[in-house]
Amino acid sequence: MPIIKVENLTKHFGPVAAVDGIAFEVEKNSIFGFLGPNGAGKTTTINILCTLLSPTSGKAAIDGHDCMTRSSEVRKKIGIVFQDTTLDKELTAYENLSFHAYLYGVPKDLHKKKIDAALDFIGLYDRKDDQVKKFSGGMKRRLEVARGIIHEPAVLFLDEPTLGLDPQSRANLWEFISKLPEKSGVTVFMTTHYMEEAEICNRIAIIDKGRIIVNGTPEELKKMVGGDVIYLKTTNNKLAAEELKKTMGIGAEEKNGELFIQAVRGDACIPKLISSLADMVLSVRLQRPTLNDVFLKLTGKAIRDEAQGSGDELKDSIRSYRKKFDKK
Amino acid sequence: MSTDLNAIYVIVARELIKFVREKGKLVSTLARPLIWLFLVGGGMSRVVSPDMGMPYMQFIFPGILGMTILFSSIFSSISIIWDKEFGFMKEMLVAPVSRFSIVVGKALSGTLVSTIQAVIILLLFPVIGLKIDAVQIPLIVFMCMGLAFCLASLGILIATFYENFESFSVIMNFIVMPMFFLSGAMYPVKTLPPALGLLTMLNPLTYGIDALKYMVFPAKGGLSLTHDFSLAVDIAVIAVCSTVFVLIAGIMFERKK
Missing domain, CATH: 3.40.50.300 (P-loop containing nucleotide triphosphate hydrolases)
Known part of the structure; x- marks a missing residue:
């Protein structure tokens, strides 16, 4: 219950x-x-x-x-x-x-x-x-x-x-x-x-x-915005991308000198990626979606925007209070 | 029931702890009745020559006791406004205790604090040449407590309508001063014009001060200008008013927005 x-x-x-x-x-x-x-x-x-x-x-x-x-x-x-x-x-x-x-x-x-x-x-x-x-x-x-x-x-x-x-x-x-x-x-x-x-x-x-x-x-919420993103740096990005497609059926794109791979469970994916690419991997970086991404996707705005807004209001009121006070 | 008694106990204990920690407050609240007794009373006794068989300063003594109680017990309800402003009221309102025990607890703390102050003023009686027997003192103290409870619950009732400190203190000053002047504290109610006389009859403080006059001047019970009502009426009015104030305040607290 x-x-x-x-x-x-x-x-x-x-x-x-x-x-x-x-x-x-x-x-x-x-x-x-x-x-x-x-x-x-x-x-x-x-x-x-x-x-x-x-x-x-x-x-x-x-x-x-x-x-x-x-x-x-x-x-x-x-x-x-x-x-x-x-x-x-x-x-x-x-x-x-x-x-x-x-x-x-x-x-x-x-x-x-x-x-x-x-x-x-x-x-x-x-x-x-x-x-x-x-x-x-x-x-x-x-x-x-x-x-x-x-x-x-x-x-x-x-x-x-x-x-x-x-x-x-x-x-x-x-x-x-x-x-x-x-x-x-x-x-x-x-x-x-x-x-x-x-x-x-x-x-x-x-x-x-x-x-x-x-x-x-x-x-569950994070899955709504797609899974994790893995960034790979390899000795040869093109070759690595082909290799990944062949062995694991994963599509990888190159972006700013890094390979960019979308995966549902990125952390579990990394060992497989590394083993299939053998010694080509130079570095791996995992980026997970945040709840802020979820909120952004569902409402079309970032949750912090509003929080920031009210903070600014507060600052403004403090400022105007100070002005009053300084005049005296 | 035992939870409610515990709640009343702990609300009173909290106010007393705070009262003891703020010694400056006691001094400042005692200053007002002392000023009225000695400066106003002392000054007026030269111009007023009442035929009530006693000096004016002695005549207003029960009134000054009433004033001490009026100010300290009504203003003790300011603690409710503070509690609302600083959020502590929420801590009490979400607790599994009856709202009446919160009201009674607050009223009793106001009662205790103002009775302490009234007793300090009372002990000045020899200074103004008044003779009070040891037997009278417990009666006077008891009456002070009854009046203080009544006025403290009136203060709480008013405080339930206000959320912030400024508007509350404005309305309180607007109520407290007329209550004091229309109470027979400074002059016999009988001498007032009928319209004002009616207002004094609506004022619970009138009955409290009248009862205190019975306790302070027992021997002069027959004198026409000292008493306005019978003692039984005085006590009944105080008791009924207290009950009504506590009930309404409790209902106001229970009400949800």
Whole structure:
């Protein structure tokens, strides 16, 4: 039985359909990625699933409980890391987690053990008595994830968990998140607009303008844009191309002094290529399609374009604010 | 049920921890009643010669207690706006606890914090020459708590309608000052013209201050200008208002967009 089930879900804000008839299922103990540009309807969907918003129409259920009619059952089953920090910065790391444990009715004799274990897991045990305002962005995020799992939820929602983090904290956080299903037995539902981050997901749904345009495993999605591309440098490209056609039936084209070969599973192809070309090979390079290529193919635009756009808006508003300020 | 009690406990504990960590806040909130008591009260007592059988400064003492409670408990609901602005409110709203326990927890934290402040003001009674028996003090404190709970839940109710700090503080100032002046804190309600008198009757603070007058001046119970209602009416109004405010605020929190 799927742990999250969404059927024909729609949410209108006035005339705007933020979510427009989406449907999907999430299997237990998996990582499900919800991908799309800013404003695609990701956060709206999460807010409906975690009982903060009611849908205009359609159904959403977590572990068999309807998100609308049985919200208190649903709330017990879920943990959430929102897009913006929801920690109390005046409280210490320990106090934030303790607040959460009380709120979720974790038995009192387990509080200390669980909180200490969670802090240890995220590597913040040494800083447990520091106020959260002294923490870096990455530390806050990790603390929020730890808080989200302290009451052992069935599903953990992560809404753009790496937004605004530096590359290193981002990598750390991903490593940590990818271990969660195995380590804590939790199903992870995450949104992101960074395509490369979605690679750790077991399944991905790509959403644009409130509609799911594709749903599948990362491998399946990448196959939609054709397979991998192998670039070969050989001592004699022409001869090598002929040889490949003869022995393996592969068509290779020459491009900028390299042979360019399309293959479904490029990595498995390389050993065969090399063995059939004997010692002619000078170098091999494999290029795999990215999820960004998938998005580009399906929507005709790159996902980053939009992300970049909103970033520019922010810069503009900061600039105009500074202008005002400088005049004074 | 036990989850809800836990939630109330931890919401109150959080506010108290924060209250203790911000000592500057206590000093600044105590400054207002002190200014009113000594500067306004002290100054006015020269011009006002009330026939209520006591100096003006003593007459306004229950009113100043009421003011301390009014400002600190209504403004304690600002924490709700902060929580909304900094996202912490979401952490509470997605938790499997009843929305009423969030409201009650917030109201109780406002109650405790403002009662602490009211007690500090109360202990100044010898300075203005007032005589209060040891027996009266628990009664006064108890009444302060009741009034504080009522006003804190009113503040929370108002806060449920506002998302940002600016509009909330504007509306609060618009409500709080008239509430204070139309409460019988500075003058007996009976002396007001009928239109204003009606407004004071709609103001829960009027009943709270009236009840505090019973507690602070027990011996003068018969004096015409000190009391406007019977003590039973005062307490009933405070209790009913508190319940109504908490219920509506809880329903407002439950409502989803």
